[in-house]
Amino acid sequence: MPAPILDVRNLTKRFGEALAVDDISFEIRPGEILGLLGPNGAGKTTTIQMLLGLVTPTAGSIRVFGLDLATHREEILQQVNFSSTYISMPYSLTVEENLWVVAKLYGMRDVQRRIDEVLKKVEMEDSRAKVTRRLSSGQMTRLALAKAILTEPKILFLDEPTASLDPDIAHKIRALLKEVRRSAGLSVLYTSHNMKEMEEMSDRIIFLQKGRIVAQGTAQEITQRFGQRDLEDVFLKLARER
Amino acid sequence: MKIHRISALVQRHLFLYRRSLPRLMEIFYWPFLDLVVWGFITMYLMRHQGELPGVVTFFLGALILWDVLFRAQQGITISFLEEIWARNLMNLFASPLTPGEFLAATMVLSIFKVTAVAVVMATCALVFYDYNVFIIGLSLIPFVLNLIIAGWIIGVLTTSIIMRFGQEAEVLAWGMVFLFQPISCVFYPIEILPKWLQAIAWGNPAAHIFEGMRGVLNTSVFPAEHLAWAMGLNLLYLVGMIGWFHHTFNVCKEQGLLVRVGE
Numbered sequence: 001m002p003a004p005i006l007d008v009r010n011l012t013k014r015f016g017e018a019l020a021v022d023d024i025s026f027e028i029r030p031g032e033i034l035g036l037l038g039p040n041g042a043g044k045t046t047t048i049q050m051l052l053g054l055v056t057p058t059a060g061s062i063r064v065f066g067l068d069l070a071t072h073r074e075e076i077l078q079q080v081n082f083s084s085t086y087i088s089m090p091y092s093l094t095v096e097e098n099l100w101v102v103a104k105l106y107g108m109r110d111v112q113r114r115i116d117e118v119l120k121k122v123e124m125e126d127s128r129a130k131v132t133r134r135l136s137s138g139q140m141t142r143l144a145l146a147k148a149i150l151t152e153p154k155i156l157f158l159d160e161p162t163a164s165l166d167p168d169i170a171h172k173i174r175a176l177l178k179e180v181r182r183s184a185g186l187s188v189l190y191t192s193h194n195m196k197e198m199e200e201m202s203d204r205i206i207f208l209q210k211g212r213i214v215a216q217g218t219a220q221e222i223t224q225r226f227g228q229r230d231l232e233d234v235f236l237k238l239a240r241e242r
Numbered sequence: 243m244k245i246h247r248i249s250a251l252v253q254r255h256l257f258l259y260r261r262s263l264p265r266l267m268e269i270f271y272w273p274f275l276d277l278v279v280w281g282f283i284t285m286y287l288m289r290h291q292g293e294l295p296g297v298v299t300f301f302l303g304a305l306i307l308w309d310v311l312f313r314a315q316q317g318i319t320i321s322f323l324e325e326i327w328a329r330n331l332m333n334l335f336a337s338p339l340t341p342g343e344f345l346a347a348t349m350v351l352s353i354f355k356v357t358a359v360a361v362v363m364a365t366c367a368l369v370f371y372d373y374n375v376f377i378i379g380l381s382l383i384p385f386v387l388n389l390i391i392a393g394w395i396i397g398v399l400t401t402s403i404i405m406r407f408g409q410e411a412e413v414l415a416w417g418m419v420f421l422f423q424p425i426s427c428v429f430y431p432i433e434i435l436p437k438w439l440q441a442i443a444w445g446n447p448a449a450h451i452f453e454g455m456r457g458v459l460n461t462s463v464f465p466a467e468h469l470a471w472a473m474g475l476n477l478l479y480l481v482g483m484i485g486w487f488h489h490t491f492n493v494c495k496e497q498g499l500l501v502r503v504g505e
Contacts, residue, residue: 015498049501052336056495074338082336090258090328097257104250105337131261147333 011060020046022211033188035202039239043211044191083148084159091133106151122146138169156188195232251347280305306363308428313359314393317352319415322401341491391476392448398483402490447475
């Protein structure tokens with residue numbers, strides 16, 4: 001079995017008295033998609049923010065590519081990217097300008113070729129000169145995803161990448177992610193409130209509740225363990241036990 | 243410190259200014275109005291108080307130099323606010339960009355702003371009031387460089403406070419610098435201040451710069467001592483303030499404030 005590309009041990013985050021993430025450990029192997037599932041406030045976003053170095057853990061360790069995030073931030077973030085429904089890109093810049101800035105921030109070469117490739121992948125070639133504020137919400141999500149894959153990361157953190165999208169666009173985004181994963185051997189940490197999507201996308205799922213891991217395994221293993229028909233029923237059962 | 247990351251961030255703001263007339267106006271509007279109002283006041287004083295020599299040079303020169311400091315501060319603070327308004331801080335700080343590179347980029351931007359404002363103000367002063375700011379001579383160059391650094395220090399301080407206390411503190415981006423104006427002795431000599439305030443003002447690099455400028459105009463002697471004090475204090479405060487910025491950045495990461503600063 002290949003060594004984990006991301007190794008999280010005893011990760012804990014406390015904000016004052018509130019325990020947002022409580023002693024969680026997990027790993028992601030190369031090319032694996034790991035789903036992070038849980039009700040609002042379960043600690044999913046805080047976990048991703050810690051993995052991106054935006055929030056300092058209270059305890060525990062995060063090792064990426066065998067390196068400690070606390071001491072090798074730049075080398076690690078050079079090979080990581082993320083996309084979140086809750087983060088936007090500068091509205092006053094065009095699609096192409098935004099991608100250009102991101103590419104330069106990550107020190108990419110042959111920027112124009114890479115931007116052309118990515119815009120083609122997300123079907124936004126015709127919108128390259130559009131000012132970002134004029135994009136529809138579906139286009140905005142695709143731009144966020146374009147930004148995330150532009151830098152050819154080895155790990156991608158996706159925080160609800162298909163929230164607020166219509167089923168057609170969401171389907172296209174999922175297909176795109178699968179294609180990128182297959183062609184680039186990308187590892188992905190994925191959060192979503194769409195259980196069908198979780199089942200479809202994830203190789204393994206971690207179920208978080210009140211900051212703790214309450215279940216992990218494949219979608220089938222988790223549904224069997226809780227004696228439910230599908231992930232949605234498991235989610236409802238666990239969420240209502242809160 | 244990677245140049246490509248600094249230049250990427252500088253270019254991001256140049257893209258913004260290229261397309262935004264209101265932002266461009268903001269750079270030139272206030273300096274221009276300041277110049278018009280203070281220019282007329284200066285002309286009035288010149289007519290009625292002939293016994294005060296070099297009044298035009300004092301006031302207009304001081305005004306232009308004050309704007310250098312103000313715009314240097316704004317170059318840093320407004321660039322940070324632009325990232326908050328665009329909800330772009332997470333994109334930046336989840337990239338390999340370091341806080342030091344972020345500050346370096348905002349400093350480069352502030353030099354662009356200061357240059358643009360200084361050119362416009364110096365030209366307007368020459369056209370409208372027949373006033374040549376270079377009358378101060380070559381001493382102007384080290385003065386201006388030190389004023390830019392003094393502006394950066396206030397800019398980094400203001401940015402740290404906004405990062406720590408969130409968007410509700412953004413009014414400081416326009417107000418903080420005026421807290422330092424009375425003790426910068428821009429329009430009057432330091433001896434006008436009460437003794438206790440003089441002691442505080444001597445700790446302000448900008449006070450040495452404006453005092454030095456008046457010294458040049460009155461005696462034509464290069465104010466080496468004032469310049470040395472200004473440089474020493476600037477260096478001390480700049481190093482301290484950059485350290486403070488890094489400390490605040492780490493506190494914000496510990497308390498989860500960095501990801502919530504725009505909320």
